[in-house]
Amino acid sequence: MPDNVLPPAKNAPFPLLEGGCNCNQIRYRLRGPPMYCYACHCADCQRESGSVFACSAKIEFDMIESIGPQAPAIVSIVRKEHNGHAIHRLAQCPECKVTVWDTGNWNPSTYNVHVGTLDMPGLMEPDIHIYVDAKVRWVVLPEGAKTVPRDMDERVHWPKSSLLRLKRGMERWEKKKALTEAEAEKKKAEQSVNAEKGKEVEKDADPSLDDEADKTPTNGSPEPELEGEEDDEEEDFEEYVKKADEMERALQQRLEQLTLKLSEQNKA
Structure with missing residues (x-):
């Protein structure tokens, strides 16, 4: 020395x-x-x-x-x-x-x-x-x-003491890696939910839809035949709303599962 x-x-x-x-x-x-x-x-x-x-x-x-x-x-x-x-x-x-x-x-x-x-x-x-x-x-x-x-x-x-430290260090690393991946998945799910909500807002705010609604038949021309079409439009709209609700519920459920998983890993 x-x-x-x-x-x-x-x-x-x-x-x-x-x-x-x-x-x-x-x-x-x-x-x-x-x-x-x-x-x-x-x-x-x-x-x-x-x-x-x-x-x-x-x-x-x-x-x-x-x-x-x-x-x-x-x-x-x-x-x-x-x-x-x-x-x-x-x-x-x-x-x-x-x-x-x-x-x-x-x-x-x-x-x-x-x-x-x-x-x-x-x-x-x-x-x-x-x-x-x-x-x-x-x-x-x-x-x-x-x-x-x-x-x-x-x-x-x-020495055995160093091998034990090595083992515990690897376990802490794997836990940290799992937490990082879970947080990334949660963030990805949140972004997906926000993106879907953003699409809905864009559709609601699209002025072209209002322009189409303001159009009327030429004065003096006969009204178009609408028999059965109004019912079809109502059914299509209801189906669209139903699918949108199902998609949002599925995304929300995925987000809750990831949040629960992250919470359990933090407790561990």
Whole structure:
């Protein structure tokens, strides 16, 4: 451990950790200790970091908060990996372009905090070094460091407490995702109801209908035969009103169901 980093006292609370970008437009705070810290020596991380390895502290999506003048800009990139294409989402400063954390489609419930952006990066010594088969040979790892030749397996290498946090974090993410989708469905249903009501208002306010009603037969000409037509028009109008009422009731019922579903998920 470096001389300028004091060893943590036994049973001491985890210190409040903050970090940010070079220009300090992006500042963030960790609301708790990371689940796991690792150094990756793969070729992709070497190129993307501009160094010989990348060091990340993995934490739940809701255990990090933005506290700076600006919120990070989320930049999505597609990277080809050994098991297919992965979508990486980088939280970057829009000014100096420093990436402070990243996530991806493989597990959006966790964020990889870039250790070098922490104010006290010396606290985050890696729990494991992965892809050491690609490590540059002049990087000498500490004696006794845990290593794997390729990727790590959380079920094997993580402590049980971190696996439990990972599970609970995924559950919170799924709940948040369901709430977001339910709110979107509710908004869509409300827009549909309002659109139908708007159409009815437009029809009622259409002046062309009044113009047609004001037209009369030419003076002196015989009145047209209307026998049976008035009854047909009344039946058509009643049928139209009936269908409009049924449609509005169906939309209203759908809206009530979505509202109930959203309320139940909020209680859960």
